[in-house]
Amino acid sequence: MNEHAVVIAGGGPTGLMLAGELALAGIDVVIVERRANQDVDGSRAGGLHSRTIEVLDQRGIAERFLSAGQVHPALGFSQVALDISDFPTRHNYLLALWQSLFEPILADWVGELGVPILREREVVGFAQDDTGVDVELSDNTSLRAEYLVGCDGGRSLIRKAAGIDFAGLDPSTSWMIAEVEMDEEPEFGFRHDSVGTHAIGRREEGEPIRVVLTERHVEHTGDPSMDELREALIAVYGTDYGVHSANWISRFTDMSRQAASYRQGRVLLAGDAAHVHPPQGGQGLNTGVQDAVNLGWKLAQVVNKTSPESLLDSYHAERHPVGARVLHNTMAQVALARADDRHQALRDTMTELLGMDEPRRRIAAMLSALDIHYDLGEGHPLLGRRMPDLDLHTADGPKRVFTLLHDARPMLLNLAEPGGFDISLWADRVLAIDAEYGGDWELPVLGHVAAPAAVLIRPDGYVAWVGDGTDTGLRDALTTWFGSR
Numbered sequence: 504m505n506e507h508a509v510v511i512a513g514g515g516p517t518g519l520m521l522a523g524e525l526a527l528a529g530i531d532v533v534i535v536e537r538r539a540n541q542d543v544d545g546s547r548a549g550g551l552h553s554r555t556i557e558v559l560d561q562r563g564i565a566e567r568f569l570s571a572g573q574v575h576p577a578l579g580f581s582q583v584a585l586d587i588s589d590f591p592t593r594h595n596y597l598l599a600l601w602q603s604l605f606e607p608i609l610a611d612w613v614g615e616l617g618v619p620i621l622r623e624r625e626v627v628g629f630a631q632d633d634t635g636v637d638v639e640l641s642d643n644t645s646l647r648a649e650y651l652v653g654c655d656g657g658r659s660l661i662r663k664a665a666g667i668d669f670a671g672l673d674p675s676t677s678w679m680i681a682e683v684e685m686d687e688e689p690e691f692g693f694r695h696d697s698v699g700t701h702a703i704g705r706r707e708e709g710e711p712i713r714v715v716l717t718e719r720h721v722e723h724t725g726d727p728s729m730d731e732l733r734e735a736l737i738a739v740y741g742t743d744y745g746v747h748s749a750n751w752i753s754r755f756t757d758m759s760r761q762a763a764s765y766r767q768g769r770v771l772l773a774g775d776a777a778h779v780h781p782p783q784g785g786q787g788l789n790t791g792v793q794d795a796v797n798l799g800w801k802l803a804q805v806v807n808k809t810s811p812e813s814l815l816d817s818y819h820a821e822r823h824p825v826g827a828r829v830l831h832n833t834m835a836q837v838a839l840a841r842a843d844d845r846h847q848a849l850r851d852t853m854t855e856l857l858g859m860d861e862p863r864r865r866i867a868a869m870l871s872a873l874d875i876h877y878d879l880g881e882g883h884p885l886l887g888r889r890m891p892d893l894d895l896h897t898a899d900g901p902k903r904v905f906t907l908l909h910d911a912r913p914m915l916l917n918l919a920e921p922g923g924f925d926i927s928l929w930a931d932r933v934l935a936i937d938a939e940y941g942g943d944w945e946l947p948v949l950g951h952v953a954a955p956a957a958v959l960i961r962p963d964g965y966v967a968w969v970g971d972g973t974d975t976g977l978r979d980a981l982t983t984w985f986g987s988r
């Protein structure tokens with residue numbers, strides 16, 4: 504039986520990101536993936552939000568994705584456009600990039616880091632004991648791991664086999680979605696009727712046409728046929744526009760469910776395995792990638808025995824509320840898109856509200872995940888929030904904060920007198936950087952905040968401690984997050 508520190512079930516966006524994070528920390532990790540290659544069937548995620556691009560930037564790989572996509576200044580909340588070009592981030596836009604392009608780029612990075620992917624195999628079962636997990640594969644082999652992470656999507660076998668409750672709402676609406684060619688020029692754009700919202704679009708001239716149709720009855724069994732697509736088009740538009748040559752036809756629903764626990768002993772869940780919701784607002788892939796970045800360094804430290812197992816509890820404590828909030832806002836977006844007059848009145852009211860500055864900033868910061876605030880206690884507004892990507896002056900010349908995070912190592916950034924902190928006991932774990940920064944400190948939604956004298960930054964880019972000129976609380980924060988000495 505082959506042994507690894509961590510086995511990841513599923514090599515989609517979440518599993519790939521987690522594997523990269525673990526590999527950066529020197530962990531022996533393997534992915535087990537059902538698909539033969541990284542091809543993505545059908546339409547899935549269409550874009551990356553600001554915080555996801557930031558976490559990729561923290562690893563030095565954002566440019567790979569930026570060069571493959573198109574930048575848009577506005578996000579959509581139930582199709583109400585929210586401009587974010589005034590947001591205090593280098594990535595103040597939505598990056599339009601299909602999941603079918605996103606996954607191969609991420610997989611290349613994971614390949615460069617040397618992570619093996621066992622393809623055309625499935626995890627079919629597991630048994631955990633005090634020291635590890637036996638992971639059973641579909642080819643009748645098995646793996647032994649210290650930890651197993653289920654990144655195996657919404658129908659997660661790992662979640663089901665662990666008996667973790669997946670509570671939430673059954674579907675109330677389903678949508679047919681397809682990528683096709685049409686003989687006649689269709690009516691591009693949105694159409695609203697008594698059934699709901701429908702849309703026909705094409706990103707670029709020469710690309711296939713994408714169709715999304717709200718279905719009259721909730722369907723959630725299997726993919727629709729070409730005949731069903733034709734009938735649905737005629738029901739909405741009075742014509743099928745001579746539709747033909749479908750690359751794929753699929754459907755999705757507004758089912759919203761979340762795992763009651765993201766961890767059961769040595770088994771963890773991340774991404775769609777932990778939360779499913781409709782695609783309104785485009786947050787699923789983004790949330791999964793960020794789950795992975797929260798979990799990766801923690802799991803690495805537990806495997807490396809620099810931190811106790813209890814550090815893993817902070818993964819559920821921090822990411823479960825984020826997932827719950829995503830479910831909540833997608834439910835609101837589905838409700839707002841309902842077709843009757845009362846919902847239209849609600850939609851008009853919301854559109855007016857979102858045209859105002861403060862509501863726009865709040866809702867857009869939530870969708871882009873720039874406003875995430877992990878509850879690390881009372882203190883400076885930066886505590887538990889993302890560290891901004893400041894332009895620093897260091898002894899080695901100008902450096903961006905995110906550049907210093909490329910190796911996914913924690914960092915004490917001292918912005919006061921050089922050499923003001925002695926963290927030599929943690930020298931093998933935590934980078935100590937003396938730097939100067941004379942600019943503004945501006946956070947999304949909160950605006951300007953007081954300049955701190957020092958900050959302790961976790962590998963995921965969130966601030967674990969803020970110094971006021973003394974080292975009060977620093978030892979405790981170092982011990983909590985990066986282990987005792």
Ligand SMILES: Cc1cc2nc3c(=O)[nH]c(=O)nc-3n(C[C@H](O)[C@H](O)[C@H](O)COP(=O)(O)OP(=O)(O)OC[C@H]3O[C@@H](n4cnc5c(N)ncnc54)[C@H](O)[C@@H]3O)c2cc1C
Binds near residue numbers: 626774
């Ligand atoms: C129509 C539509 C539009 C969407 N639009 C957006 C959007 O705009 N923005 C956004 O952020 N998200 C969007 N999403 C959601 C996004 O596609 C998912 O959230 C994302 O793919 C989740 O990634 P994941 O890695 O967690 O799971 P998945 O992508 O489902 O990956 C799971 C992987 O596990 C593998 N697997 C499953 N079971 C096993 C097993 N037992 N053993 C081994 N391997 C296994 C699968 O083959 C797969 O590769 C959309 C989804 C849909 C359906």
